[in-house]
Amino acid sequence: MDRRDGPGGRGGQRLGVGIGWRPEIADAVAELPGVDWVEVVAENICPGHVPDPLLRLRERGVTVVPHGVSLGLAGADRPDEARLARLAAAATALGAPLVTEHIAFVRAGGARTASPALEAGHLLPPPRTREALDVLCENVRIAQEALPVPLALENIAALFSWPDDEMSEGRFLGELVERTGVRLLIDVANLHTNRVNRGDDPSKALAELPLEAVAYVHVAGGVERDGVWHDTHAHPVPRPVLDLLAELASRREPPGVLLERDDDFPPPEELAAELTAIRATTESAGALPAVDRSTAQTTGVLPAADRAAAREAGPRTSAEAAGSLPPADRTAGPERHPAGADRTAVSSAAGAAAPEEAPVPEAVRERLGIAQAALLSALVAGTPAPEGFDRARLRVQGLALARKRAGIVARVAPELPLVLGGQAYRDAFVAYAGRRPMPGGYRQDALDFVRQLLDAGLPEDPKARRRLRLWWAERAGPRPPGRVTRLVHAARAALAG
Structure with missing residues (x-):
């Protein structure tokens, strides 16, 4: 099976300008x-119960791309079959032309390293070494074989580097593409x-990247605190990120550009203004054709005239220019490579399949697993930093992980900030999370946090402590309480308050 087909670069389709779909802005996205x-977080989609707003977008012809965050393809273990199956099911349910994930590890430890299994709750960078690349390539091939549509992988943001890196990021990604044929999702905000955080040169990275393999591009906002840039996806896109988008577009036409926003959602008119700025940036670099706004507003897809013009005059790969490949089909819509389609039909336009490689020795996976487990333990369990790492940067990263975890738990259990007070909750949770790895999901994390507070006789306010005790008792059982039990707990909570 050829792994080089699908959207982006060779044999790809034009996507245009898009936005990350989130339930909080579903109505705004439908009208923008x-x-x-649009792109949707794959783990937030139940394939058998796709949200109605997404289904309505699909009915209008809007392409929906699932974006995974939990595979951990750069980890020491082989990809989890259940997670791959869920990602594949999401692609099929959405009629997606491709799926995307990250070049990151998100968990470590376990049987391979004879150490506790740890979850980061975040995307962490792998070492850019030959052995780590071998493991990543094998994991990517496993994922490609399990997915019904092509796979594209995203470069991530990082607060630190590994001390034994052997390659630049651009070279690392270039060899990954060469060995697997995987597409790339380039996040210029992460560049x-x-x-800011590591002193990397984004222009050098862009020069080294195989831009013909780009499926699409992410842009997002962030904020700088004390010399550290935090990729929050909760702030407007800054000028330096738009400048990097323009630089990429001047080097190679991106098939699509997508605005990510995950929190602190602004009014629809501000989102529309950011999309306009993104389109203007790419158009000024000669990247994307102008779009008939009235048509885009009602249909969500590029007008037929623009699609035809793109096929006639769109930039070609060097192989196409030499006449050895047919022009890339850039028609919009998921019909180009529907989920489950036989991908061999487009292999002639995509290039020869990547050569087979020998299996990665288990000793290599074990060495990588031990190194990643030691690093993750330092970040989430308070153990000493591994030799060679910038300890100050690891402390900043560990604090960022704890704060992110606190925010997610607050969404899972919104009663906790109400009972404790917003700042008191955040301070208490960060102190708890600094030395306690996430146990088994955010619901359990909330329960363990409250249990620790109660065991310590906290909070000091007796009424708040009673409310927390009732909250914990209602949720700590093996199954959710029935209606009568909930009414009793609610009455007790009212009396306690």
């Missing part, structure tokens, strides 16, 4: 002008983050 496609 100039939205050609900016790494420039």
Whole structure:
């Protein structure tokens, strides 16, 4: 099976300008002008129960791309079959032309390292070494074989580097593409983050990247605190990120550009203004054709005239220019490579399949697993930093992980900030999380946090402590309480308050 087909670069489709779909802005996305496609977090989609707003977008012809965050393809273990199956099911349910994930590890430890299994709750960078690349390539091939549509992988933002890195990021990604044929999702906001936090040169990275393999591009906002750039996805896109988008577009036409926003959602008119700025940036670099805004607003797809013009005059790969490949089909919509389609039909336009490689020795996976487990333990369990790492940067990263965890738990259990007070909750949770790895999901994390507070006789206010005790008792059982039990707990909570 050829792994080089699908959207982006060779044999790809034009996506246009899109936005990350989130339930909080579903109504706004449906009305925003100039939205050609959307991306949805794959883990937030139940394939048998796709949210109605997403289904309505699909019915209008809007392409929906599932974006995974939990595979951990750069980890020491082989990809989890259940997670792959869920990602594949999401692609099928959404009629997606491709799926995307990250070049990151998100968990470590376990049987391979004879140490506790740890979850990061975040995307962490792998070492850029030959052995780590071998493991990543094998994991990518496993994922490609399990997915019904092509796979594209995203570069991530990082607060630190590994002391034994052997390659630049651009070279690392270039060899990954060469060995697996995987597509790339280039996040220019992450390139900016790494420039601030690690001193990386984003122009050098862009020069080294195989831009013909780009499926699409992410842009997002962030904020700088004490010399550290935090990729929050909760702030407007800054000028330096748009400048990097323009630089990429001047080097190679991106098939699509997508705005990510995950929190602190602004009014629809501000989102529309950001999309306009993104389109203007790419158009000024000669990247994307102008879009008929009235058509885009009602249909969510590129007008037929623009699609035809793109096929006639769109930039070609060097192989196409030499006449050895047919022009890339850039028609919009999921019909180009529907989920479950036989991908061999487009292999002639995509290039030869990557050569087979020998299996990665288990000793290599074990060495990588031990190194990643030691690092993750330092970040989430308070153990000493591994030799060679910048300890100050690891402390910043560990604090960022704890704060992110606190925010997610607050969404899972919104009663806790109400009972404790917003700042008191955050301070208490960060102190708890600094030395306690996430146990088994955020619901259990909330329960363990409250249990620890109660065991310590906290909070000091007796009424707040009673309310927490009732909250914990209602949720700590093996199954959710029935209606009568909930009414009793509610009455007790009212009396306690």
